Amino acid sequence: MRSFSAKTPLAEAFPAIENCHRGVTVIHAVAIATSPHSPARAAPTPTMASFTLAASAAQFAGAKLDSRRAPAPRAQGRRAVTVCAGPKRVMIAGAPASGKGTQCELIVEKYGLVHISAGDLLRAAVKEGTPAGLEAKEYMDRGDLVPDSCVVTMVVDALDTPAAKEKGWLLDGYPRSASQADAIAKEGIEPDTFLLLDVPDDKLVERVVGRRLDPETGKIYHMTFSPPPADIVDRLTQRSDDTEEKAMNRLKVHHSNVDAVVGKYADKMKNIDGDRAKTEVFAEICGIIDEM
Numbered sequence: 001m002r003s004f005s006a007k008t009p010l011a012e013a014f015p016a017i018e019n020c021h022r023g024v025t026v027i028h029a030v031a032i033a034t035s036p037h038s039p040a041r042a043a044p045t046p047t048m049a050s051f052t053l054a055a056s057a058a059q060f061a062g063a064k065l066d067s068r069r070a071p072a073p074r075a076q077g078r079r080a081v082t083v084c085a086g087p088k089r090v091m092i093a094g095a096p097a098s099g100k101g102t103q104c105e106l107i108v109e110k111y112g113l114v115h116i117s118a119g120d121l122l123r124a125a126v127k128e129g130t131p132a133g134l135e136a137k138e139y140m141d142r143g144d145l146v147p148d149s150c151v152v153t154m155v156v157d158a159l160d161t162p163a164a165k166e167k168g169w170l171l172d173g174y175p176r177s178a179s180q181a182d183a184i185a186k187e188g189i190e191p192d193t194f195l196l197l198d199v200p201d202d203k204l205v206e207r208v209v210g211r212r213l214d215p216e217t218g219k220i221y222h223m224t225f226s227p228p229p230a231d232i233v234d235r236l237t238q239r240s241d242d243t244e245e246k247a248m249n250r251l252k253v254h255h256s257n258v259d260a261v262v263g264k265y266a267d268k269m270k271n272i273d274g275d276r277a278k279t280e281v282f283a284e285i286c287g288i289i290d291e292m
């Protein structure tokens with residue numbers, strides 16, 4: 001047993017905060033309140049004078065009550081408060097050009113989550129000419145979903161990094177089918193929240209064809225809605241699948257798969273009107289993340 005004063009910073013009292021995707025769980029701890037004037041069985045109060053950390057339980061405590069991953073440990077006669085504020089795990093989904101990447105930039109800046117974009121991982125694999133990239137290319141060129149055999153391992157590996165576990169993650173564009181959702185569920189990977197950006201189809205094609213990317217900073221622009229500074233225009237690039245024809249197919253593919261994915265996360269889903277200024281969309285997302 002280790003004792004900490006009430007003034008001990010949480011980070012010091014619970015140094016081994018670790019997120020785990022593989023079903024083992026975040027490390028939980030039991031903070032059992034004891035009063036200096038009463039026996040250890042005293043009921044916990046918010047003004048507790050000291051904590052006794054049941055370190056042997058090897059579990060973690062943080063700011064919020066949470067029983068997502070593991071049952072509350074038994075406290076052998078004492079009332080235990082299981083508190084958890086593990087790293088945040090966010091999924092963001094939506095049609096092509098619904099604003100996932102744009103919102104991810106803002107979320108990463110504010111919350112420091114590790115951004116894992118399935119599309120970016122695939123484009124990097126195509127560029128590097130890996131076997132998965134070579135296989136994915138023809139599907140991406142058409143705007144079709146690439147086979148699970150290409151994308152699932154990439155995403156699972158990206159989530160299985162110390163940074164993603166410690167800082168939390170923001171998974172963008174994955175899963176896009178029921179089988180992809182099942183594949184990560186088998187690895188114990190579950191989000192805390194599933195954000196679905198909703199934008200009418202007629203707006204999406206215009207967003208796709210006007211999109212430009214800055215290869216130096218990775219920033220996303222739109223020639224009308226989010227114009228780039230004049231001095232970088234010449235270096236901007238356009239994605240090869242950002243044509244009207246390919247956008248129409250990507251949209252069709254999205255509509256034929258989205259319900260199956262939403263069905264997997266119905267209890268965690270937040271539908272967000274993405275047809276507003278990006279700052280308004282972001283404000284709503286912040287409200288959701290802040291409450292997690």
Ligand code: AP5
Nearest residue numbers: 096097098099100101102118119146173207211221222278
């Ligand atoms: P991916 O790269 O994920 O493309 P996508 O899903 O089609 O989404 P986009 O990146 O096009 O759009 P976005 O929602 O990020 O919008 P953005 O913020 O850039 O996937 C590409 C391909 O890879 C797929 O087609 C598939 O082949 C393959 N793939 C990927 N994941 C896969 C998976 N899991 N399984 C199988 N295959 C997979 O915004 C778009 C534009 O709109 C920008 O110009 C932006 O400035 C502008 N904009 C953003 N927000 C607003 C706003 N609020 N108002 C006005 N304009 C805005």
